[in-house]
Amino acid sequence: MLRRLLVIVVFLAGCRPSGRPAVGPSQRIVSLLPSFTEILFAIGAGDRVVGRTQWCDYPPAALAVPSVGEGLPPNIEAVAARHPDLVVLYNAGANVVAAQQLERIGIRTVLLDLNRLEDLGPATRTLGRLTGLEQRAESVALAMDSLLLHQPPPTSTTLAFVVWDNPPIIIGHGSYLDQLASSAGARNVFSDVAAPSAQVSLETIVARDPQWIAVLSDSGTAPAFAKRREWRAVRAVREGHFLLLPGSLFGRPGPRSAEAIRELRERLGL
Amino acid sequence: MKWSVLVALAMLALITSVVLGPAAVPLAELLHSDIVWNLRVPRALLAFLVGGSLGVAGASLQALVRNPLADPFLLGLSGGAGLGAVLAIALHLPGPWALPIAAFVGALAALGLVYRLGLIGGAALDPRILLLGGVAIGAFAAAITTAIVSLADAAELRNAFLWLWGGLSGASWDSVLLVLLYIPIPLAVLLAASRPLDLLALGEESAGYLGADVETVKRRVYLAASLLTAAAVAVSGVIGFVGLVVPHLARLTWGHRHRALLPAAFLGGGALLAFADTLARTAVAPRELPVGVVTALIGVPVFAFLLRRWTIA
Numbered sequence: 098m099l100r101r102l103l104v105i106v107v108f109l110a111g112c113r114p115s116g117r118p119a120v121g122p123s124q125r126i127v128s129l130l131p132s133f134t135e136i137l138f139a140i141g142a143g144d145r146v147v148g149r150t151q152w153c154d155y156p157p158a159a160l161a162v163p164s165v166g167e168g169l170p171p172n173i174e175a176v177a178a179r180h181p182d183l184v185v186l187y188n189a190g191a192n193v194v195a196a197q198q199l200e201r202i203g204i205r206t207v208l209l210d211l212n213r214l215e216d217l218g219p220a221t222r223t224l225g226r227l228t229g230l231e232q233r234a235e236s237v238a239l240a241m242d243s244l245l246l247h248q249p250p251p252t253s254t255t256l257a258f259v260v261w262d263n264p265p266i267i268i269g270h271g272s273y274l275d276q277l278a279s280s281a282g283a284r285n286v287f288s289d290v291a292a293p294s295a296q297v298s299l300e301t302i303v304a305r306d307p308q309w310i311a312v313l314s315d316s317g318t319a320p321a322f323a324k325r326r327e328w329r330a331v332r333a334v335r336e337g338h339f340l341l342l343p344g345s346l347f348g349r350p351g352p353r354s355a356e357a358i359r360e361l362r363e364r365l366g367l
Numbered sequence: 368m369k370w371s372v373l374v375a376l377a378m379l380a381l382i383t384s385v386v387l388g389p390a391a392v393p394l395a396e397l398l399h400s401d402i403v404w405n406l407r408v409p410r411a412l413l414a415f416l417v418g419g420s421l422g423v424a425g426a427s428l429q430a431l432v433r434n435p436l437a438d439p440f441l442l443g444l445s446g447g448a449g450l451g452a453v454l455a456i457a458l459h460l461p462g463p464w465a466l467p468i469a470a471f472v473g474a475l476a477a478l479g480l481v482y483r484l485g486l487i488g489g490a491a492l493d494p495r496i497l498l499l500g501g502v503a504i505g506a507f508a509a510a511i512t513t514a515i516v517s518l519a520d521a522a523e524l525r526n527a528f529l530w531l532w533g534g535l536s537g538a539s540w541d542s543v544l545l546v547l548l549y550i551p552i553p554l555a556v557l558l559a560a561s562r563p564l565d566l567l568a569l570g571e572e573s574a575g576y577l578g579a580d581v582e583t584v585k586r587r588v589y590l591a592a593s594l595l596t597a598a599a600v601a602v603s604g605v606i607g608f609v610g611l612v613v614p615h616l617a618r619l620t621w622g623h624r625h626r627a628l629l630p631a632a633f634l635g636g637g638a639l640l641a642f643a644d645t646l647a648r649t650a651v652a653p654r655e656l657p658v659g660v661v662t663a664l665i666g667v668p669v670f671a672f673l674l675r676r677w678t679i680a
Contacts (some may be wrong), residue, residue, distance in 0.1 A: 167517075261526040263466070264536040264655065287653070295654045296529075297389070299536060300406045304390030324463040327539035330405045 122229030123183035123205070127176050129168040130187040132211050132351040134159050136221050137185075139352035140234040148179035154345055155353070171195050177202060183227055187211060212293070214276045217241040217350050237352060244355055249282040254365050256309035256340065257286050257302060257333075262322035264296045273350045274311075281361040283309075303330045309365065311340040313348050340364055369620055377415070377634045380641040384411035387645055389652035410538035414644040414658075415637035416546045417535070417599045418609050420554070422636020423629050424592040424599075425610030426617065427557050430564045430625065431588045432494040439596040439610035442501030442589075445531075446508030447477025448600040453512045453527045457519040466530065467537070467601040473508070474597035480504050482589065492585045533604035533659040535644050542602045549598050553591035554633070560588050561625035568623060606659050608666030609636050609643075615673055639665070 127148035128134040134153040137146050150168030153159050165175040170191035186192040188208040196206040209220045218238040225234020258268035268274045269290030278285045286305040310333045312320050319339050322328045329335050347357050385407050392400045424439040451473020455465045484500030485492045516524045563584040566574035575581050617631040643661040
């Protein structure tokens with residue numbers, strides 16, 4: 098126990114020089130990203146989650162936790178009203194200020210990166226340390242790390258992720274979805290675009306001719322743009338080769354990334 | 368001479384936007400390429416028609432409200448269109464045309480409200496109230512839009528702003544045909560009002576003495592220019608600076624006679640937008656720039672230059 102405490106003290110001192118002395122493992126946690134909520138439940142800290150965002154829909158038990166709203170940026174008062182001793186935030190612009198405000202009213206916060214598969218292991222280990230559940234966290238993290246180590250050989254299957262149709266926004270190399278595709282053995286035709294997402298011309302999509310158009314969709318029906326004349330210039334659209342991926346499973350890196358990769362492989366017939 | 372230069376520029380803008388693009392299409396295959404026929408040609412034509420419409424709408428509105436800063440979107444139309452588009456997404460309206468139709472309806476609603484406000488002092492349409500009413504209605508619509516975006520659950524709502532910022536990605540033969548059927552009427556109404564618009568520059572009273580039916584002209588011009596802008600926003604979002612800068616550029620060369628100014632603004636606006644869109648598609652290929660960024664990057668320096676000339680002169 099003492100050692101565990103020491104680890105937390107050292108960790109917190111390391112990431113926040115001005116921080117207060119740390120207390121024991123967190124007992125009341127507000128999670129401000131669906132991925133963090135999933136990780137907390139996966140490492141056995143689910144019963145300590147006292148607040149979540151409106152988007153946190155997995156595992157089903159998470160839905161019983163009170164929502165504090167959108168999460169990005171967080172509603173500080175709604176978060177504070179849950180009386181948390183730890184708030185887990187996604188490391189991005191508006192959240193940095195929010196974390197400072199929470200710290201000022203005496204609530205411990207941690208800002209974590211979670212953009213790609215390689216962020217999963219470190220985020221899970223950090224949450225393990227903060228909750229005193231290092232062992233469970235380590236085994237979950239090891240499974241996550243192995244996703245990167247065991248990449249299948251690339252096949253000739255190609256796809257493009259289209260996140261918006263007008264203007265067409267696609268997913269580029271710097272993103273989690275691009276990693277999902279390559280982990281499933283498929284090639285994202287826009288993996289040469291360095292940014293996580295980018296606006297492209299429709300004719301670029303036509304010229305790169307992906308076999309599949311992947312869209313995040315919870316409805317399971319082909320997107321409305323499938324019927325637009327200009328989109329029918331894309332072969333995959335004409336042939337109805339859509340991959341309709343539910344956002345809850347495919348739209349976020351988390352403990353279910355392995356499941357997402359498996360299902361993507363299956364849907365692609367690989 | 369100046370007409371031939373302008374027509375040549377317009378042709379050049381159209382040809383470059385068909386020949387150049389992010390996908391490599393060899394010149395020899397240009398006429399048989401699916402990409403060229405189904406994507407580039409309609410997009411070039413739509414850019415030209417929208418740019419031209421914005422140029423004419425801008426020129427007429429500047430004359431109507433006698434304010435050089437008037438822009439087709441100043442009179443609340445962009446706010447109304449944005450509200451319509453966001454509502455279409457938040458309410459999950461189905462169909463491939465839901466968004467443009469909702470934006471068009473939103474723009475028409477804003478147009479109606481501003482028009483009604485303009486008549487608030489009685490039967491005469493007051494240009495000053497049109498301006499103030501337009502800004503107020505636009506701000507009000509923008510506030511409701513932001514409220515919906517921050518309260519609604521649809522994750523794709525943020526993308527509505529991408530659409531609203533303007534772009535010609537939605538171009539197809541369908542949209543070109545729609546625009547081709549729609550714009551001749553408001554364009555003809557504005558062109559027919561050329562002479563009274565010239566007189567209006569002298570002031571409403573003087574225009575009346577010189578035989579212009581001032582009230583009818585003002586209403587016709589306001590409605591026609593706004594209907595033109597509403598169509599443009601429905602097919603391509605809010606594309607800034609074309610409707611502001613092009614009329615001023617045209618005035619520098621063609622003077623203040625609207626019979627020449629309006630056609631020049633049409634050709635000039637069309638050429639500018641077709642050219643800007645070609646740049647947007649090719650400058651950072653395979654990525655694409657929002658076309659509004661390009662029109663502003665070209666338009667603002669030109670505008671600054673003009674302002675300087677005016678203040679010196």
